[in-house]
Amino acid sequence: MNAHLFIFRFLLIFLGLSGFSNAHALELKPNSVEILVGEVAKVTVTQSSGSISVKSSNTSVATVSYASGIASIKGVKAGSATVTVKDRRSSKRVEVKVLSAPASLLTISPALLALNVGGSANITVTNASGTVSVQSSDNSVATVGYANNLATVKGIKAGSATVTIRDSKTSKTVAVTVLNTTAIGEYTLLAWNDLGMHCMDGLDFSVFAILPPYNTLHAQLKDKNGKLVTSNVLLTYEAVADSSGSINTSSANKTNFWSWVGELVGLNPAPDVGVNLDGLASGKPMPGNKTPSLTPAPMTYNTAFGWFEAEGIPITPFDDQGQKNFYPTVKVVAKDALSGKVLASATTVLPVSDEMTCKGCHASTDANNNAAQTAAKPLAGWVFDTDPDKDWKRNILRLHDEKQAANKVFNDALTTLNTKGYKSGGLLTTADAGQPVLCVACHASNAYFDKENKTTVMGGMAGIAPFTQSLHLKHAEVKDPATQLTLDSLDNRSACYQCHPGSVTQCLRGAMATATDASGDPSISCQSCHGNMKAVGSPTRQGWFNEPTCESCHNSAAPGKRAISGIDANGKAIVPSDHTFATNANTPVPGLNLYRFSKGHGGLQCEACHGSTHAEYPSSHADENLQSIAVQGHAGTVAECKACHTTVPNTVNGGPHGMHTTGDAWVKQHEDANKNGTASTPSCSYCHGTTSAGTPLSAVKVAKTIDADEFGIKNWPAGYQVSCFSCHNGPNP
Template sequence: MTNASGTVTTSSSNTTIATVTYAAGVATVRGVAAGSATVTVRDSVTTRTVAVTVTAAVANAYSLLAWNNLGMHCVDGQDYSVFSILPPLNTLNAQLVNKSTGALVTSGVTLTYQATADATGSINTISSTKTNFWQYVQSLFGLSPAPDVGLLGYPMASLTPARMAYNSTENWFEAVGIPITPTDDTRRTNSYPLVQVVAKNTAGQVLATTKVVLPVSDEITCKACHTSTTSTNTAANAAKPTAGWVFDPDPLKDWKKNILRLHDQKQAGNAAYAAALTAKGYSNGLYASALAGKPTLCVACHVSNAYQIEAGFPTGITGISALTKALHASHGTAVDPANGLTLDSSNNRSACYMCHPGSVTQCLRGAMADVKDSGGNVAINCQSCHGRISKVGAATRSGWLSEPNCQACHYDSKRELSAVDTQGNLLNWSDARFATAQNKPSEGFSLYRFSTGHGNLQCSACHGSTHAEFPTSEPNDNLQSIALQGYAGTVHECTVCHATVPNTANGGPHGMHSIGSAWVGNHEHSAETASQRASCAYCHGADFRGSPLSQVKMAKTFNADGHNVSYVAGQQVGCYDCHSGPTGGALTLKTNYASRDQGFFSELLSSTRSYLVALRDKVVAIAGA
């Protein structure tokens, strides 16, 4: 339409087959995958419709990003005959990006998941032979899913692809309640099993694939304090029921039976407890009911947002404390038999890992897990974000909703080591550059795992799941980001989602500019004014010599004004790498040479600075003598 009248619009009947764009009087049709589609171009007067047949798929036209919604799902493990806190219920989410448009694909495609082996050969294709969950699921949940089918109807990941559903509210594809366990098909424990997600168009053409972890652990246990013992350790016997330890020969059942016996003992004479037992079919008490073959479902009486948010499963009885309060508030004063400290007085992961996965599983494994302080000690622990155990069990807290957010630590170019103050209250800052979305998933809450960012992608799609932010210490977690961009870490290479990298000064994720040689060669007009340079300083540092936010994640070489400028992985980008500061002129041969031998000149510069600082201090000392 070289003589178009008014605004020109374009559309395609199936963007997974072909897309159409219009610019400078030319309509461009791009084939995406084999198949047929109809493209339409219209202005205010004329409409043109063209049938398009694509005979071969265009390689690398889509990017598929998938993630687990929590970073770790806990299960009761092999035995459900006594009581259940958590069933096998894992959730997989995914989003598909059309790289020719940079937009999400929400229709005309089918996404499936299936089990796949990792580099060690570990694969997990069946759950029903590894747990007795399906033997007790009717008694516990009133449901009768077939073996290897979860509470919400999604099957276990197997060698047969299982279909995901599109959630239009959250704008993602999902499989909710996959009943996976942490035991692979050779009976080895593997809390990080892999699944492959495949996206196909309506013609059955594969558009993109990815591999992602479905993290799961049965290291959710109370055995440290509730296992029958002959020890004389006071702390080890603090939870001993008045009627004595059960000493069940099955270690998977022993500590659970001790808990039910103690629970009955502590609630004896409580009218509300007696009424709840009758209402839920445990009229003889929890312990006696379990012995009679009726296991206890904890959330039958105690409200749990975990069930209600994740699975839409009703829980709790009015007047009985929420599960998170009942567990955390009552255990803050419990003493760890191993070190003699109350769980609330601990300021490291050991207290939480006594019950949560765990000293073996190490579910806190993401980018923040390995941060060290100046003494080389772990700087970020569970309490750094969640506060102490008693704070987690506070009556004012809403479990699974009152959670820490990103902006408590990431604000004003800073990266703090704690999201809470000394009282355990979440810190609040005005800078929202890295903030989670407000009122997600409901009014008054702001959860990372429900937040979206650039291009309507979920934050988890690029940054990873909670507790497993990229890169992680678990190799399987990093496979997706490596496949997408060539290295483990946050997905931030523009080419992952854009076939042609947009040129923008602030339209990227978190207000970032484009990255790559095109930006390097033409960015001078974005740093001409003081206000523009102030924007640059957010990531490149107040002195414009770089900061952790401007760090290069892999070795790169850029061409600027005819000169090649090279960076090594981990190097921070600043104005002085190429210029004499943010207002400096063109690249010089000297700075270009320095950038090619970065290690030597960085060391020389550092030594020179140290010498000058020492000399200054000496002069000051002499002057003050």
């Protein structure tokens, strides 16, 4: 071959490869930063190939570190520096300017304030720059004045207000609660996560997002008279180490979510502050809440639902040592708002998993012997992205584009979203251009639920199936890569764990998870309550709304036991006429009856005593049982009267689910009870069995000693099923 012709062809090949490489070259966002001494700036690194290295040209001015797609630049002293980020193909630079910290930085103390009507309290102001001004958001509740570095707040009437303190450079706020009285007495505090498990789809949000880091904490406080405490108290949450010593006090350094949240949902919370869906439907989103840290963060009281809450806490399944922990632990503390005295505390978990993943089928692979993976391979081939968190997501977008290329509805949706940065070339082109795809921008999802306006904020687009329906129906006939059974198969107990958390997380961990049949095999699976995938994806079912109800399985359909009546073929709960163990009808909106919003005895939420969905007490995760052990002495449903009552009330049917008083007090009182029951009181046989020989519903959960009067002292071990035969020779002695 002519030497010149060879070189010419080589150059053509080289330039062609270079052009291809540049199409996927390393990208930094932003490429210049300006920070104060001591501050940290986050630079998102995308389109990388191979391992990443970072270097500062002047570490005395700025240092840099790299983890999970984020280069963290910290200002050390005033000056300029250049940070270089390299992968195996190229390098990019970030110009850094570090400014001196201001000579003074306004500080105030305290950040929370409570006082009585007619009373006053001071806020200390230090490091103020220039003139200081103060303002109350509601002078009918509290007024404020300023002199000699003190902001003096006076309580006018009971309520809440915000005091703002400004100097020439910045402003700070103080939450003020004005009380009529101070809280006194003994208390029981119960705290829980609302869903039992929250999911986030990996640590990378630069390609697409299904669910962000979003957790919700609820709590209720009871005094020992059995009354709910709703005012004159302050509740906070903070990170604590779990029983293994693991602690999780930050999130922004573990995911690039905060670099992309603005592009995804149009909100821009500060690092370690989450988005809050509440109020979003009316254009007035409530403030985001912080990742639990060593500094207590406030919870707010929600009058409509009767609980204290912290909505949208952004927590990830990685602890401070970088180890996976799907069950980070938090402590909730209730204090007297006026005196600051601790009234009660509770330890619970904020479960979160990143096993909501599609890697099992959609990750790039050279293997070709797995039917599920072969079916998921795009016609254009796997993308083989070097970042495993991006790889499966980019494969899904490529496959989605191929499947929908000729779909007018899909192309019209891209046109509609063009103003938000979506490209007509498809979803992968959109993501590769720097606009991450939000799946629920097109596919409606009730997971994005604004409970203040009681509606979803992601209503989807006309002609496009809701997210739950689309995913479940599309994958119903897909083969499980591990078992090769279809995901729709009722015999495939692990099918749900292919996409939901998960084989390691073990989301289903409550009392139902450990139930076994006569052979010792698990008797309950996800499908027992939810049905198969076709039922979950039924077009007549609303995802996240049409969920199983407690009474669907826990009812009197069979003597001496609870029968599983379950759901119908469309994934909707079959609701029997027996509502002894029922969720609340028309909750939180007409037509629904969701467990996580339902309440019962004494105004307590069902989850307060029974545990969260999928984690009903007792849980197989030990730290979730700490709370019930603390309040009643043993794990399991909070069912001991003395957990909330100093003096046990005497009642025939006023307890939870129409239960009677238990213990010594019931020994004599039960003689006059109506054994056959009434319309409002179940008969004795409902719990004690048709032969009055006892059932699991009449079992004591912890060893008890009962003074049965002339029948002597009874010592019953945990699990003993109380019956007529416990003292008598039968039901009619």
